[in-house]
Amino acid sequence: MIHWHHLLVEIITPLLLILVFLRFGLNDIRFYKFALLTCFLIPVFFIDLFHQLILHVLSIPLLIGGLAFALIPGSGVGIVNAGVTALLVFLLMMGLYYIYLKLRGVDGIGGGDLWLMAAVSAYFGFVHVPFIFFLAALLALIYYLVRIRDPQTGIAFGPFIAIAAYVWIFTQDVIEQFLILI
Numbered sequence: 001m002i003h004w005h006h007l008l009v010e011i012i013t014p015l016l017l018i019l020v021f022l023r024f025g026l027n028d029i030r031f032y033k034f035a036l037l038t039c040f041l042i043p044v045f046f047i048d049l050f051h052q053l054i055l056h057v058l059s060i061p062l063l064i065g066g067l068a069f070a071l072i073p074g075s076g077v078g079i080v081n082a083g084v085t086a087l088l089v090f091l092l093m094m095g096l097y098y099i100y101l102k103l104r105g106v107d108g109i110g111g112g113d114l115w116l117m118a119a120v121s122a123y124f125g126f127v128h129v130p131f132i133f134f135l136a137a138l139l140a141l142i143y144y145l146v147r148i149r150d151p152q153t154g155i156a157f158g159p160f161i162a163i164a165a166y167v168w169i170f171t172q173d174v175i176e177q178f179l180i181l182i
Contacts, residue, residue, distance in 0.1 A: 096109065136161045
């Protein structure tokens, strides 16, 4: 028997690719960049959701892809921005990992999350990453408070990173205009 999430993957993938196409068109390199991101984030989303595991075989090539697209003019993020942002995010999250481990004696964030956050940073750059991670953390907190409410239960963070990335891809212009007004 085929699990229901396989059908969901088959529906979501082309829908997201169509939406990315409608947002950027075939003549914009960002379509190809975010299409690649889509092809990686969907399996990351479901694998992390069901198994609380982000495979390096997905997150590290995703990082390499983000850095490769940063070499192409018009991709929205230059190579220095992508590389430095990915490195800083990785080091920051690694620092938080060790601080949490020292204080609580248990892992607070998985290694796959570190690599996924670095990869997403390479795609979006220094300016946009804080919004994506703030939104991901906010969504995860809301989910935790509404659904879980058990301090001993961990949650998968990868799905929230993926959702926040798509919110930013499709609403970036609206959000930036709103921020200009305030």
